Amino acid sequence: MxxxxxxxxxxxxxxxxxxxxxxxxxxxxxxxxxxxxxxxxxxxxxxxxxxxxxxxxxxxxxxxxxxxxxxxxxxxxxxxxxxxxxxxxxxxxxxxxxxxxxxxxxxxxxxxxxxxGNGFPFEEIKGKNIIYVAGGIGLIPLRSSIVHALQHREDFGRIILLYGARSSRDLMYQPDIQIWKQNAGFETFITIDRPEAGWDGEVGYVHQLIDKANVPIDNSVAFVCGPPVMFNSVIGEFLKRGMSEDAIVSTLERQMKCGIGKCQHCAIGRTLVCTDGPVYTYRQIKTLGEQI
Incomplete structure (x- = not known):
């Protein structure tokens, strides 16, 4: 920045x-x-x-x-x-x-x-498949990217959303998701943690959707955002399948105070989330280790 x-x-x-x-x-x-x-x-x-x-x-x-x-x-x-x-x-x-x-x-x-902040690297990922993985309100920071990718649909391969929440009531942007589904080539897989009356969709955790969606690993980038338990399980599944640490992207949440790198309140080691982030690759996140 x-x-x-x-x-x-x-x-x-x-x-x-x-x-x-x-x-x-x-x-x-x-x-x-x-x-x-x-x-x-x-x-x-x-x-x-x-x-x-x-x-x-x-x-x-x-x-x-x-x-x-x-x-x-x-x-x-x-x-x-x-x-x-x-x-x-x-x-x-x-x-x-x-x-x-x-x-x-x-x-x-x-x-x-x-x-x-720095934003998602759209110019660098043209021509690739995009896999969005969100848990609960983790869909909020990904929504902008999803809409932008669909507005430039010809620039990307498969666009896949894997989304999970505790219950159907906790699913964000449900009217938007119905609109996104109308786009050719947009694939949506949604799950909730436990069975509930009237729900006929998937039941389970988000990482279990990876195989169901037949997620491509080659020539793909994954944008992942959600609670730590979900994040770690999803990252583990992608790495097991051979996805590069540089192809997995997420956003870090810190207690930002100034937004311009002056107060140092959002510092993690040598990085300032408000200016260097909030978007990082998993390789970058991993180097921050226990400081996160």
């Missing part, structure tokens, strides 16, 4: 690099709120400053710092595609600030800084 800390909207950033467009909170209006899953809501927003809105550009895998006025600021993944998608965030209520966010209504205001 570039060290430029200016704003595109004010002409202070050079056209190269991934410098953040907003370094001080810009006010956004909450236009719509949707319930996604238990304790998870999606907030659709628009910038009050339309010059900033026109200039705001994201890359799949990046994040923003979101301010709930009077409560605090937190880092959150960006689920919208970089193009032709409504600006939104999906957030689970887990602490003081996110519970304050969940208490808001359409018409209320938030602050937004960013976008920050």
């Amino acid at each position: 570039s060290n430029c800390h200016g704003s595109h909207a004010h002409g202070n950033c050079k056209p190269t690099g991934l410098c953040p467009i907003v370094t001080f909170p810009e006010v956004v209006n909450i236009d719509e709120i949707r319930d996604e899953a238990p304790e998870v809501k999606t907030f659709y927003m628009s910038f009050l400053n339309k010059d900033v809105e026109r200039e705001f550009r994201i890359k799949s895998g990046q994040f923003i710092m979101c301010t709930v006025f009077g409560a605090g600021e937190f880092a959150v993944s960006l689920p919208p595609s970089p193009e032709n998608d409504r600006f939104h965030i999906s957030v689970r209520a887990v602490g003081k600030v996110t519970h304050a966010l969940h208490a808001l209504k359409p018409g209320d205001k938030l602050g937004v800084r960013g976008p920050f």
Whole structure:
């Protein structure tokens, strides 16, 4: 990421690099709120400053710092595609600030800084198969990439989603998944942990879907995001089948405070997740070891 800390909207950033467009909170209006899953809501927003809105550009895998006025600021993944998608965030209520966010209504205001981070390596993976593997809310940081890949379907081979959650109620973006399924060549395999009344899909854990989907290993990249138990089992299965550590990509979650590498709060060894990440290959993640 570039060290430029200016704003595109004010002409202070050079056209190269991934410098953040907003370094001080810009006010956004909450236009719509949707319930996604238990304790998870999606907030659709628009910038009050339309010059900033026109200039705001994201890359799949990046994040923003979101301010709930009077409560605090937190880092959150960006689920919208970089193009032709409504600006939104999906957030689970887990602490003081996110519970304050969940208490808001359409018409209320938030602050937004960013976008920050390196993003997914789309230029490097053209021509490859993409396997998305998500557990629960792990689909949030992958959504942007999925939509972007489908918008550029001709650039990739097979696109496969392996997705699991504790129950059918915990599955994210269910209307989106139904739309994605209509794309030629998009393959979806979904499972829940335990049987439940009315569920006629797969039952079990996400890593068990790898064989069912006949996942290709050669000329493939896997984007994996979910809780540690799921992550470790999925990675183990891919490595057993011969997938390269460099072909497995994930995002690291840390307690980001500044987003621009100044406060060092998100440091893991010599890496700063807010600027060097949050997207890393498994080879990179492995070298960080127990520091994660």
